[in-house]
Amino acid sequence: MLRFFSSVWENFKEYIVLVILLIISLVTMSINQKPAARKIRSIAFGSFAAFTSVISDVVNIGGLKSENASLRKLNAELMLQVNELRKYGIENAELKGLLGLKDTTKLPLIAGTVVSKSLSRSQGTFTLNIGSRQGVKPGMPVIDDLGLVGIVNSTSGDFSIVRTLKNLDLKLTVQDERSQVQGIMKWNGTDLVMIDIPKTYDIEPGDRIETSQLSSIVNIPIPVGTVIGLSKVETGIFNEVRIYPFVDFIKTEHIFVIAIVESKIEDGEQLNFYKRNHLSEINK
Amino acid sequence: MRSEYIWSIVLFFPLLIIQTTIIPLIAIHGVMPDLIMVLLVYYSMRCGQIYGTALGFFYGLLFDLITGSLLGSTMFSKTLAGFIAGYFSNENKRELYFKSYIFLLIVFLCSVIDLVVSAFFSSVDLNTSLVRLLFEQGILPGIYTAVLGIFVIMFYPKRSIS
Numbered sequence: 001m002l003r004f005f006s007s008v009w010e011n012f013k014e015y016i017v018l019v020i021l022l023i024i025s026l027v028t029m030s031i032n033q034k035p036a037a038r039k040i041r042s043i044a045f046g047s048f049a050a051f052t053s054v055i056s057d058v059v060n061i062g063g064l065k066s067e068n069a070s071l072r073k074l075n076a077e078l079m080l081q082v083n084e085l086r087k088y089g090i091e092n093a094e095l096k097g098l099l100g101l102k103d104t105t106k107l108p109l110i111a112g113t114v115v116s117k118s119l120s121r122s123q124g125t126f127t128l129n130i131g132s133r134q135g136v137k138p139g140m141p142v143i144d145d146l147g148l149v150g151i152v153n154s155t156s157g158d159f160s161i162v163r164t165l166k167n168l169d170l171k172l173t174v175q176d177e178r179s180q181v182q183g184i185m186k187w188n189g190t191d192l193v194m195i196d197i198p199k200t201y202d203i204e205p206g207d208r209i210e211t212s213q214l215s216s217i218v219n220i221p222i223p224v225g226t227v228i229g230l231s232k233v234e235t236g237i238f239n240e241v242r243i244y245p246f247v248d249f250i251k252t253e254h255i256f257v258i259a260i261v262e263s264k265i266e267d268g269e270q271l272n273f274y275k276r277n278h279l280s281e282i283n284k
Numbered sequence: 285m286r287s288e289y290i291w292s293i294v295l296f297f298p299l300l301i302i303q304t305t306i307i308p309l310i311a312i313h314g315v316m317p318d319l320i321m322v323l324l325v326y327y328s329m330r331c332g333q334i335y336g337t338a339l340g341f342f343y344g345l346l347f348d349l350i351t352g353s354l355l356g357s358t359m360f361s362k363t364l365a366g367f368i369a370g371y372f373s374n375e376n377k378r379e380l381y382f383k384s385y386i387f388l389l390i391v392f393l394c395s396v397i398d399l400v401v402s403a404f405f406s407s408v409d410l411n412t413s414l415v416r417l418l419f420e421q422g423i424l425p426g427i428y429t430a431v432l433g434i435f436v437i438m439f440y441p442k443r444s445i446s
Contacts, residue, residue, distance in 0.1 A: 014367070015335045019361045021341040028345075029356030042350035055305045116304035119316060120350035121421045122403055125352040127304070153352060161352035162346060169354070191404060229438060231341075250311050 036062070037155055046156030049127045053115040053159075056129075060113070060253055088173045107220065108259040110134055114157070114252055122189050124166035124249060126150070130257065139217065139261040147223035147246035148211060149255055160257075165192055165224070165245055173215035174224055177208040185224065185243065194227060194241035201239075205229055209243050220258075292327040292339055299323055300350065317428040321398060324362060325391045326370040326436055329381060333370025340366025357402055365398040382440045392430035393437065396422040 009016065112115050118172035130136050130157045142149040142162050150164040151172075163170045166187045174185040174194060179202040183194035197203060207227045211218040225245040299319045307316050320343055328336025343366075344359030372381060372390050381387050400422040 006330065014337065014370070017334050018337050018363065018367045021337060022360060025341070025344070025356045025363060027356075028359060029354065032355045041352065041355065044346075045352060048297075048350045051297075052301050052305060054285050055301050059305055059309070116301075116351070117308045118304055118353060119308055119311065119314070120353065121314075121399070123351075123353040127352070138399035154287070163352075191414070250308055250314070 028128075042063075042154055042156040045127060045154075045161055046131070046159050049115055049129070049159040052127065053129050055112075056113070056115040063253075110136060110255040110259050112136075112255055112257060114255060117249075119166070119249060121166075122168045122187075124150075124164035124187070125153070126162040126164060126255075128152075128160045128162060128253070128255065128257070129158065131155045131160045133157050135259055136257050137261055139223060141211075141218045141220075141258045141260075142250050142255050142257045143222055143258060144247055146248070147225065148218070149247050149249075149252060151217060152257060153261045162255075164249055166249060170219060172224075173185045175211050175212040176203050176227070177210050177221075179207070182212050182214055183241065192243040192245055193231070194243060196238045197241050199237060199239050203227060203230070203239075203241050207230060277279070286331070288327065288331055289290070289335070292323070292331070293342075295323055295440040296320070296343060296346065300347065303428045304351065312428070315428055317425065317432045318395060318398070319429075319432060320362075321365065321395045321429050322391055322436060324366050325387075325394050325433070326382075328366045328369035329373045329378060329387075330430055332357040332373045333367060336366035336370030336373065337363055338366070339349050340364070342371075361398045361402040368397055369394045383437060387435075387437055388433045391433040392426045395426040395429040399425055 061261055068093045110130055112128045112134075114126045115129050116127040126142075126149070128136070128142070136152055136155050138152050138154055140152045142152060148165065150162045150167065151170060152160050153163045154161050165172075165185075168189065171184055171186045173182060175182045181197065181201045181203055183197050185192060185194050185278060187193075194203075194209070205227050209224045209227060210221045213219050213221070223246055225243040227241055228244045229242045231240045231242055310316075316341065320441045324336070324340055324343055327339055331339075340362035341359055344362035347353065347358045347362070369390060374381075381390065396418075399417060403417060403421045418422045
């Protein structure tokens with residue numbers, strides 16, 4: 001018997017090792033959301049990000065001069081726009097006052113920098129140089145000057161990992177700014193798409209897409225992208241709306257974390273799973 | 285312990301830093317090369333198939349842990365890539381492989397397999413055309429990765445120390 005196993009091992013050892021390691025990989029996939037796995041991960045990326053941030057700083061210094069020049073130009077343009085908007089703001093505040101509405105547009109922002117990027121086709125993630133010590137929590141939206149970048153997925157003391165919009169595991173409720181049509185947006189590996197939009201709904205190329213108030217994760221309107229076209233037009237009763245994101249994920253360096261984790265409760269059930277996970281970890 | 289085993293682990297960390305900080309800057313329309321794959325193929329061919337398979341598993345584990353990818357997905361694809369690269373670990377032909385375009389072809393093959401398997405495991409929309417998936421997510425980044433493999437051919441010692 002021993003001789004049999006010995007000969008099997010001798011003849012097929014490469015395949016046996018391969019199969020065992022592949023099975024371990026598959027099993028690991030199923031324990032992704034376990035608290036122990038999350039803890040090991042936060043220790044691993046926290047320690048590694050400390051080194052990466054040094055390199056990232058050096059790399060970023062090179063582009064600072066040209067970035068400063070373009071920011072000054074943008075600043076001047078924005079100053080003119082702000083002046084214009086100020087008039088509307090005053091008028092808006094007066095009208096809101098007459099209607100008895102409260103202004104709730106002030107959001108707490110935490111500034112940070114991207115220290116490393118994993119931009120695989122399906123699992124786009126960023127590592128930020130801000131973490132739980134700065135008040136960052138899983139579920140917080142991340143933005144830059146152009147729009148929504150992603151959602152914080154896990155944190156360590158001084159670093160955090162963000163799932164970008166180009167991550168298959170991130171799905172958000174968004175809406176067409178013009179027609180207010182709502183839909184689920186996801187990354188399908190090649191495009192950012194709004195799925196299962198009935199063909200009769202009013203969405204046109206060029207429309208701006210923003211996060212929807214119905215979302216249980218981000219229910220404040222943050223710009224996401226513009227509609228570039230519809231697919232699956234010929235078949236079925238649903239369209240797929242392709243969206244071009246405002247954010248350039250290759251160039252993104254400086255970001256802001258909006259320091260809120262939305263809480264949406266229906267029938268006693270917490271709909272924001274980031275909040276749900278956080279509560280269940282506290283209860284444990 | 286052979287020094288090659290230690291180097292294969294030590295070199296992983298600086299290359300991963302470069303992969304996550306500098307490589308995104310040289311992406312062409314979102315297509316990026318994979319430095320880790322070049323390292324994996326190199327050591328799989330030098331140290332044999334079993335070591336290559338185990339090294340792919342280890343690289344994948346570290347990559348998933350550090351970058352926040354789905355834990356297990358890169359482990360799976362890199363294990364497979366290491367196994368395939370190990371097929372070309374032939375002591376008699378090793379020198380020939382490392383000094384010619386054959387090394388680039390092996391890097392390309394392993395890279396394509398790694399990327400395609402990884403794409404499937406990340407449950408990429410299967411309605412997407414398979415040809416498009418293979419081309420955009422496999423062949424293009426595979427070519428880019430193989431181009432980086434040229435550095436191995438350039439800097440490979442003309443005469444083996446051993």
